Amino acid sequence: MSEVMINLRRSPRKLLERDGHPGPGPGRLALILARAGVGKTAFLVDVGMDALLSGQEVLHIALDSTVDKVRTWYDDILTEMLRLEKKLDDLAPLQVAIERRRHIHTYIGQSFSTDRLREVAAMLRDVMHFEPKVILLDEVNADELDEEKISSIKAVAAEMGAELWMACQTYREGPQAAPGHLPPPADQFEEQVDLAFRLVSEDSKVRLHVLKDHEQMLDEDLHIVLDPQTQLVTFGVGG
Amino acid sequence: MSHEIQRIRNIGISAHIDSGKTTLTERILFYADKIHAIHDVKGKDGVGATMDHMELERERGITITSASTYVEWEGHHLNVIDTPGHVDFTIEVERALRVLDGAILVLCSVAGVQSQSITVDRQMRRYKVPRVAFINKCDRTGANPERVTAALRDKLNHNAVLMQLPIGLEADHEGVVDLVEMKALYFRGDNGETIEEGPIPAELQEQADAARTTLIDAASMFSDDLMEAALEETVTPELLHSAVREGVLSLDLTPVFVGSAYKNKGVQPLLDAVNAYLPSPLDLPIEAIDLDENEASVKLASDPEGQTVAYAFKLEEGRYGQLTFVRVYQGRLSKGDTVFRASTGKKIKIGRLVRIHADSMEDITSAEAGDIVGLFGIDCHSGETFYADGPRLAMTSMHVPDPVISLSVTPVDSTAQNNMSKALQRFTKEDPTFRVRLDPESSETVISGMGELHLEVYVERMKREYRAEVETGAPQVAYREAISQRAEFDYTHKKQTGGSGQYAKVAGYLEPLEEGNYEFVDKIRGGRIPGEYVPACDKGFQEAMEKGRLIGFPVVGLRAVLEDGNSHAVDSSDMAFKVASRSAFRQAYSRAKPRILEPVMKVEVEGPAEFQGAIYRTLMQRRGNVLGSTEDGGFARVEAEVPLAAMFGYSTDLRSETQGKAEFTMEFAKYAPAPSEVTTELKEKYSGQVAQEDD
Secondary structure, three states: OOHHHHHOOOOHHHHHHHOOOOOOOOOOEEEEEEOOOOOHHHHHHHHHHHHHHOOOOEEEEEOOOOHHHHHHHHHHHHHHHHHHOOOHHHHHHHHHHHHHHEEEEEEEOOOOOHHHHHHHHHHHHHHHOOOOOEEEEEOOOHHHOOHHHHHHHHHHHHHHOOEEEEEEEOOOOOOOOOOOOOOOOHHHHHHHOOEEEEEEEEOOEEEEEEEEEOOEEEEEEEEEEEOOOOOOEEEOOOO | OHHHHOOEEEEEEEEOOOOOHHHHHHHHHHHOOOOOOOOOOOOOOOOOOOOOOOHHHHHHOOOOOOOEEEEEEOOEEEEEEEOOOOOOOHHHHHHHHHHOOEEEEEEEOOOEOOHHHHHHHHHHHHOOOOEEEEEEOOOOOOOOHHHHHHHHHHOOOOOEEEOEEEEOOHHHOOEEEEOOOOEEEEEEOOOOOEEEEEOOOHHHHHHHHHHHHHHHHHHHHHOHHHHHHHHOOOOOHHHHHHHHHHHHHOOOOEEEEEOEOOOOEOHHHHHHHHHHHOOOHHHOOEEEEEHHHOOEEEEEOOOOOOOOEEEEEEEEEEOOEEEEEEEEEEOEEEOOOEEEEOOOOOEEEOOEEEEEEOOEEEEEOEEEOOOEEEEEOOOOOOOOEEEOOOOOEEOOOOOOOOOOEEEEEEEOOHHHHHHHHHHHHHHHHHOOOOEEEEOOOOOOEEEEEOOHHHHHHHHHHHHHHHOOOEEEOOOEEOOEEEEOOOEEEEEEEEEOOOOOOEEEEEEEEEEEOOOOOEEEEEOOOOOOOOHHHHHHHHHHHHHHHOOOOOOOOOEOOEEEEEEEEEOOOOOOOHHHHHHHHHHHHHHHHHHHOEEEEEEEEEEEEEEEHHHHHHHHHHHHHOOOEEEEEEEEOOEEEEEEEEEHHHOOOHHHHHHHHOOOOOEEEEEEEEEEEOOHHHHHHHHHHHHHHHHHHHO
């Protein structure tokens, strides 16, 4: 791993590691909760970018976007990271390095299922020797999920030795979180969630709260302020 | 005036090869009274369909280039643009799509949604072209329009809804049930020209009621009035038409029609649907770019009184000289008008204006916004924009990609030599991605383009249309060389051979240039090299870049900076500085760590999901970098970047790995450094060639 790549890691995942909240670990699930439009996809891409820049392979699954659209997210965030570090000259070789470690898999309509995910993972491993350590799952309709479904997705991740990050949209109106529980619809499967974070939009900034840390339910501001466009860290711990 | 524009439909007919689109076009021309007899593709009478006007197309029964034809149907003006089905003809397809406002997507009722249909449909989606679907060949064994409609939904993600039901299928196909008017239509007469209306056959009544309910449910999503009328059971044909039109224009609904063009069934109602549901030029936003304002976007209006902007999307060489097909986007083009070419700013005068019907034409005096017409006597390239006095507007960027593949062509005799020159002159005008050059070393003519098929078709056209019999060499990939680090040069060219000598000294450095191919920077201070010799230095570097020292391909992405030097009052000359610069380039080049760049293609492979693994394998074997994949029902699409050099023969390989069920498209993506094993192989091959030449 080159020095350039390590210095570029501005993802919140890096700060979470430092703050004693590491990634969930193989076969475990970290959930990103937010209302529509707050930046769940950008956050997931940041997590993916952090893993890629650490040399890990990443499988990014999207259920409502094209491959090109997801690629553009990565390209935009990488460009922004390099711009902040004044290293835009490194863009082209870094893009190539990242693309070789990343696979984007999208599903149109109702094509996604745990069985298909397992088959695709096996195909990627056997044919392309691609063994992701991080799986990102975006644009899932959480209303349709329950503990059994989440448990089976986690089982696939465990078989692959990968950690799982999933975005979950919360309701703007309607039922809100009951005390000691995750906000709906994530409360339907909260037992299966190992880490849960919430993106809170405040005064044109986004703050990161932790809602669940393994067995413990909390609602704690991590004092990490993110850029609302890219979800990259603008102020670190204590900011 | 806008009343007239409202009645214009610029439509394409798009489909998989063999879905019968040329036959459908032929029937459209017949019913609109533009031709007096029907000829079929590969017809027994040897005449061939009217739209396939190039001999090659007639023989192969396929449509290669787009031609535009004008017909009138029920008070509407239809410009029908026949679009190529081959994806290798990117420029051709993209130009045709550019001028379309709507399209008929033709599908075969037996083969259904084939992967070529998916590719064409994706292109339409990209250009936001609203479409109606026509399920053709209902007379064929195995016809199943319902299955095809389901595939339109599942594979193409269309919100497809049947507007008609077939009356009988296969050999019993007699006509259609119109689900809006709830009546049966039969097509009588020798050519189906007489439409007979009747009650819905009893055995189809229940099915028709159910299909109409589905249609109203789907259409009511686009009209509150229809939704209300549906609840009150007071749906009128007008309400239903208007809601379907809303759905089509928003690209959220695809009405599906059925029939058999070959058996003359269902074509007239399809034309009615084009009038009713597809947009007029007024219904769609139009954008141009202002070339004097850094290509800033400018909104145009289909207004005959505005500044004239017209786009040349197709050239053809005919008996009367060059025929240029243009779409007028704004203002009007009239005989005698003066307009400007966006690429050069050069003035031209509009001579003869014609409406085109494949191989015949009628003279007109003026064409207004929204229309598609032909111009004679205009010297221009395809893709040109014409504008009237005012801002320098263009419909597309003037950027044309460099070709990525070359082929040497050698005429077999002197007649072929002459004919080949004529053919090449025309092709290069028609297609900016097709280039011709003479290799100074081998004295061979080399043609270059965007893919294997692209070049193959031009070679065929040379033979057929120009009787230029040629032999072709093996396809050559257009490699490039580029330096990867800065390197200094300091070179003195000195020669004394009696009489006046030659003297020039140049010093400076070469460095990689991120954007663009070449830049020359003059940093000479205090007249160390007299200003008059500096352009010769620039020229010297450029000449040296024409042939790199690694494998003899052009060098790109280089900045040459001249910092110092020296001259002699008598012995210095342009020539001496040019030679010095060429030698200085050679001196610095190897120290600047040059590397070979190879063209990399964006490849998309589509096939049944069970072959996804096989598709990955074929791409990996060809040095592919798989970027991602998409699953859509039982179908999978894999996107990858693959070096062009590794793509030769891919279609055969893919066919055998997927039992012929997967297809692919490719287009140029970028130049990227070649891996070391490829570099070594190319260098060895080149040094072998050089050694052979030296012997």
